[in-house]
Amino acid sequence: MTAFDNLNSSxxxxxxxxxxxxxxxxxxxxxxxxxxxxxxxxxxxxxxxIVASSTTHMTGAGLYLMSGTVTRYGYTNRLDAxxxxxxxxxxxxLAPWRAGAKVATALPTEERVFAPHNTVLRDPADVPSCEKAxxxxxxxxxxxxxSPKIVEVHADYQxxxxxVAVINSEGLxxxxxxxxxxxxxxxxxxxxxxxxxxxxxxxxxxxxxxxEDDAERSKMIVSTCxxxxxxxxxxxxxxEVMPVVVDSGTFIHxxxxxxxxxxxxxxxxxxxxxxxxxxxxxxxxxxxxxxxWPELCGSFAMSDEGVEAMDNVLIKDGILRGYMVDRxxxxxxxxPQTSAGRRQDYRFAPVARMSNTYLRKGTTPTADxxxxxxxxxxxREVGGGNVNPTTGNFNFLAVSGNIxxxxxxxxxxxNINLSGQSIDALKRIVAVxxxxxxxxxxxxxxxxxxxxxxxxxxxxxxxxMMVG
Amino acid sequence: xxxxxxxxxxxxxxxxxxxxxxxxEESCESCLEVVATSDSLGGTTYELNEKYMRCxxxxxxxxxAEGDGASIEELVDxxxxxxxxxxxxxxxxxxxxxxxxxxxxxxxxxxxxxxxKLAGIxxxxxxxxxxxxxxxxxxxxxxxxxxxxxxVSNSLGLSRACSHRHTLVLLxxxxxxxxxxxxxxxxxxxxxxxxxxxxxxxxxxxxMGEGSLDGGTIESGKYPVVISGEVMCQMLVGFWQxxxxxxxxxxxxxxxxxxxKRVGSEALTIRxxxxxxxxxxxxxxxxxxxxxxxxxxxxxxxxxxxxxxxxEWAGELGLGASTGDCGRRDTLGRIxxxxxxxxxxxxxxxxxxxxxxxxxxxxxDGVYITDIDDVYHSFNLASGGISTPVRGIRVRxxxxxxxxxxxxxxxxxxxxxxxxxxxxxxxxxxxxxxxNAYWCGSPDILVSSLGLVGAMETH
Numbered sequence: 029m030t031a032f033d034n035l036n037s038s039x040x041x042x043x044x045x046x047x048x049x050x051x052x053x054x055x056x057x058x059x060x061x062x063x064x065x066x067x068x069x070x071x072x073x074x075x076x077x078i079v080a081s082s083t084t085h086m087t088g089a090g091l092y093l094m095s096g097t098v099t100r101y102g103y104t105n106r107l108d109a110x111x112x113x114x115x116x117x118x119x120x121x122l123a124p125w126r127a128g129a130k131v132a133t134a135l136p137t138e139e140r141v142f143a144p145h146n147t148v149l150r151d152p153a154d155v156p157s158c159e160k161a162x163x164x165x166x167x168x169x170x171x172x173x174x175s176p177k178i179v180e181v182h183a184d185y186q187x188x189x190x191x192v193a194v195i196n197s198e199g200l201x202x203x204x205x206x207x208x209x210x211x212x213x214x215x216x217x218x219x220x221x222x223x224x225x226x227x228x229x230x231x232x233x234x235x236x237x238x239x240e241d242d243a244e245r246s247k248m249i250v251s252t253c254x255x256x257x258x259x260x261x262x263x264x265x266x267x268e269v270m271p272v273v274v275d276s277g278t279f280i281h282x283x284x285x286x287x288x289x290x291x292x293x294x295x296x297x298x299x300x301x302x303x304x305x306x307x308x309x310x311x312x313x314x315x316x317x318x319x320x321w322p323e324l325c326g327s328f329a330m331s332d333e334g335v336e337a338m339d340n341v342l343i344k345d346g347i348l349r350g351y352m353v354d355r356x357x358x359x360x361x362x363x364p365q366t367s368a369g370r371r372q373d374y375r376f377a378p379v380a381r382m383s384n385t386y387l388r389k390g391t392t393p394t395a396d397x398x399x400x401x402x403x404x405x406x407x408r409e410v411g412g413g414n415v416n417p418t419t420g421n422f423n424f425l426a427v428s429g430n431i432x433x434x435x436x437x438x439x440x441x442x443n444i445n446l447s448g449q450s451i452d453a454l455k456r457i458v459a460v461x462x463x464x465x466x467x468x469x470x471x472x473x474x475x476x477x478x479x480x481x482x483x484x485x486x487x488x489x490x491x492x493m494m495v496g
Numbered sequence: 497x498x499x500x501x502x503x504x505x506x507x508x509x510x511x512x513x514x515x516x517x518x519x520x521e522e523s524c525e526s527c528l529e530v531v532a533t534s535d536s537l538g539g540t541t542y543e544l545n546e547k548y549m550r551c552x553x554x555x556x557x558x559x560x561a562e563g564d565g566a567s568i569e570e571l572v573d574x575x576x577x578x579x580x581x582x583x584x585x586x587x588x589x590x591x592x593x594x595x596x597x598x599x600x601x602x603x604x605x606x607x608x609x610x611x612x613k614l615a616g617i618x619x620x621x622x623x624x625x626x627x628x629x630x631x632x633x634x635x636x637x638x639x640x641x642x643x644x645x646x647x648v649s650n651s652l653g654l655s656r657a658c659s660h661r662h663t664l665v666l667l668x669x670x671x672x673x674x675x676x677x678x679x680x681x682x683x684x685x686x687x688x689x690x691x692x693x694x695x696x697x698x699x700x701x702x703x704m705g706e707g708s709l710d711g712g713t714i715e716s717g718k719y720p721v722v723i724s725g726e727v728m729c730q731m732l733v734g735f736w737q738x739x740x741x742x743x744x745x746x747x748x749x750x751x752x753x754x755x756x757k758r759v760g761s762e763a764l765t766i767r768x769x770x771x772x773x774x775x776x777x778x779x780x781x782x783x784x785x786x787x788x789x790x791x792x793x794x795x796x797x798x799x800x801x802x803x804x805x806x807x808e809w810a811g812e813l814g815l816g817a818s819t820g821d822c823g824r825r826d827t828l829g830r831i832x833x834x835x836x837x838x839x840x841x842x843x844x845x846x847x848x849x850x851x852x853x854x855x856x857x858x859x860x861d862g863v864y865i866t867d868i869d870d871v872y873h874s875f876n877l878a879s880g881g882i883s884t885p886v887r888g889i890r891v892r893x894x895x896x897x898x899x900x901x902x903x904x905x906x907x908x909x910x911x912x913x914x915x916x917x918x919x920x921x922x923x924x925x926x927x928x929x930x931x932n933a934y935w936c937g938s939p940d941i942l943v944s945s946l947g948l949v950g951a952m953e954t955h
Contacts, residue, residue, distance in 0.1 A: 077583035082558035083574055087565065088547070097537075102544035105563035115544070122542045122611045161581040180747060216747055216878075225748060225878045267716050267906055267949040295537050295634035297670050297679070360537075375545065414870030418670055418679040423885055423904075425873045443876045445883030447904060473872075496883070496906055496949065 043109045044195045045135045050116040051093045055125030058094040060196035064374040068188045075168045075181030078161045088374035095125040101377035136201035142329035145322045146233030148207045152187035155236045174253040180216035194334035202334045209238045217256035224259035228252045231325040231469035255428045262442035267496035271404035275465045277483030282413035282422040289380040290357025292417035299420035303348045309454035311346040319383035325469035326383040326481040333369030354380040372477025379476035387485035390460025394487045399435035406430045420450035447494045461486035498599045500649040508651035515554035519650035524548045528608040529640040532618030556582040590807040593652040600657035602647040614639040624698045633670040640664045648786035658781040663689040671705030680705040685777040708887040711899030713950035720862035721946045722855045725924035727868045728938035734871030740838040741809035760798040760913030765846040774923035779841045789820035789841040844937035848919030855942045857894040864889045880909040907947035918942040
């Protein structure tokens with residue numbers, strides 16, 4: 029047992045404060061310790077039986093040092109006082125710091141408490157594994173029973189309880205307990221020799237109750253099975269530029285989310301660099317990122333740098349207003365820090381990342397958008413995507429949707445790549461619907477690892493994208 | 497037999513009615529990373545990491561803990577609890593039995609190189625690129641030395657240990673053109689940081705950055721292409737799971753039912769193993785089940801001869817034995833990093849004997865693909881579909897011609913494999929994910945016909 033085994037105790041504060049003091053003597057002007065104690069459970073089914081069950085308990089600490097805009101980061105899972113002291117001494121003394129102005133430091137004296145944004149009614153830690161396994165069996169039974177065309181089902185139940193604490197040389201001491209509950213469903217449909225697979229990730233910041241609601245759970249199963257079956261009838265699409273109707277927030281996540289992270293703006297390496305106050309999107313478009321929206325898996329009380337969650341409007345009525353800015357980005361860009369500093373776990377230094385990214389709903393009735401398109405593509409679900417923040421070139425995979433002809437949905441499509449350029453695509457948005465489509469959350473990978481995010485928006489119409 | 501094996505055997509005997517035995521992996525990693533950047537990005541930064549991990553499993557359940565906190569008994573107890581909800585009649589984990597008594601201990605972590613030495617390499621690369629590139633922005637060089645140690649023990653008496661060290665150099669910069677910016681990434685590896693050829697790395701970065709800059713597009717259609725080794729190994733990162741026994745057995749790969757059948761041209765051989773070959777970096781010599789990562793062909797002269805398999809999936813597919821390709825989920829989806837899964841060691845398309853000029857000459861007119869934006873959402877393993885934006889240079893009469901910066905591959909892996917007609921003589925390597933030391937490699941590849949799509953004009 030170490031002094032840091034239980035982050036809910038106050039015993040670790042004193043040695044932690046000593047640890048962050050050490051590098052300040054070596055020349056750092058900012059020092060921060062991030063502690064993590066994480067427990068995860070995963071249960072897997074092959075559709076007929078539970079085939080694996082596993083638990084993970086990981087603990088560790090990351091030490092983040094700055095002198096001006098020069099940083100050092102180190103981590104260890106030797107959490108006794110000697111282990112932390114060794115890390116602080118070695119990291120602080122690796123090489124001489126650049127001479128810089130000394131800043132006043134203040135070690136924490138009392139804890140800041142931030143209001144949680146997610147409600148947990150049934151803590152996964154209190155739910156027996158056998159109950160989780162039973163639920164997974166029900167999911168698989170329902171998926172297999174959906175249609176004779178569903179021939180394979182794989183499902184994972186997963187929960188994570190993450191205790192984090194941040195203590196820094198600006199006097200901050202704060203803790204948070206975060207819960208994520210996830211169902212992953214993978215189904216394969218077969219008919220007449222054709223096979224098609226579909227998968228979905230359903231994540232929530234709620235507890236086990238998220239998966240106990242029969243109606244909600246059924247929606248997850250039905251949507252995944254329908255996607256697999258519809259894909260059986262999918263036809264290939266010849267590559268062409270066409271109008272695209274999109275319901276999935278992954279579009280904004282890839283199109284402008286990543287390029288608006290401060291990490292990509294330093295040194296002028298994002299297409300949005302230097303464009304604050306300029307028109308970067310259609311006037312119909314307002315886009316933001318909010319870690320404070322309640323009941324979403326991208327929400328938290330504080331960032332992994334100890335900044336209280338906030339709603340950060342990035343583009344308002346088509347005009348670029350701001351960026352997502354972590355502590356380092358704040359120093360590099362001379363802009364206020366936002367609650368964007370996030371990391372997968374203690375092994376990663378915090379980096380400006382998205383949380384819940386949204387495109388604000390507009391005034392066009394949702395039902396009017398598809399009928400307004402004479403020939404185009406309707407994208408119902410997106411499987412993931414990628415962006416090059418420097419060029420703004422992005423692509424995402426439309427896993428399900430339909431071709432639109434004369435304002436009506438015709439034959440289905442499956443796994444078609446769409447590509448475009450960030451600002452160009454935002455300017456091509458010609459209609460924004462009046463109803464949000466929910467997003468069940470997913471994992472986003474970048475410099476600070478994999479984190480849970482959501483991205484949601486109303487139905488939009490883009491007047492031209494490269495399809496195929 | 498080591499103390500750990502004896503302890504596991506004793507625990508297995510005590511719980512014989514609940515499980516078939518226990519296996520345990522201990523590992524530790526130690527890493528020093530130095531990042532030098534152009535002045536606009538702030539100068540030189542450092543990362544220093546150390547991690548110890550211990551995990552235990554039976555044939556049905558796994559438990560894992562990081563740090564010094566968890567004892568073997570605690571992990572075994574947790575494993576037993578997890579095992580109770582799993583259907584024991586399902587084919588599951590298979591402990592690997594040694595053919596003789598073994599004894600091993602977790603190797604000591606070696607001292608990492610001097611930080612100043614790594615910083616010197618990184619700064620040299622940055623300043624060399626800044627002096628040689630026509631235009632540049634945001635130059636960054638990462639030099640990372642990773643030291644890995646692994647011990648695998650089980651209650652059948654297996655006890656094996658290994659270690660591995662390599663240095664990775666990653667050079668990135670923005671090449672700003674008149675109409676666009678190009679984000680360039682090149683890599684180099686060595687066991688010892690002194691062996692890194694900085695000048696070669698910089699030349700490669702500049703060629704990649706300036707070769708396709710401000711390029712045009714092409715008419716959509718089928719073209720002969722040379723895919724550069726840098727691009728092809730990144731594509732392999734995107735689709736290597738096509739060869740995973742798990743994906744094959746469950747029908748998630750189109751290679752389901754294709755064992756011992758033709759899946760590519762005679763010119764295509766894909767090999768896996770741990771031994772450094774063709775300039776590759778090598779990796780830990782045993783997998784997470786203690787099986788040696790022996791070199792083996794996955795595709796031999798176009799025939800799919802062996803998937804990448806763990807002991808479990810080898811059993812599922814009737815292969816007889818693991819191919820030594822078992823890793824922790826840690827290497828892939830790092831959210832629940834405990835399950836054993838299929839992970840390649842050094843998965844490589846075997847090189848030929850053509851230099852790049854010979855490949856261009858054989859192609860005549862076509863496209864040289866020099867860069868790729870995304871590999872993680874570009875492949876549909878079930879259908880083989882490929883759809884991904886790339887960059888390149890037009891080749892006319894066997895010579896490089898105008899740059900192309902706006903095009904995509906729109907094709908199928910079946911078409912790609914079937915049309916491989918020649919291979920280059922040098923292999924490029926890319927790691928599957930940061931810090932994990934599993935790799936994919938490829939030479940330049942000549943493909944006689946591949947679907948390419950031109951891009952749209954932007955507003």
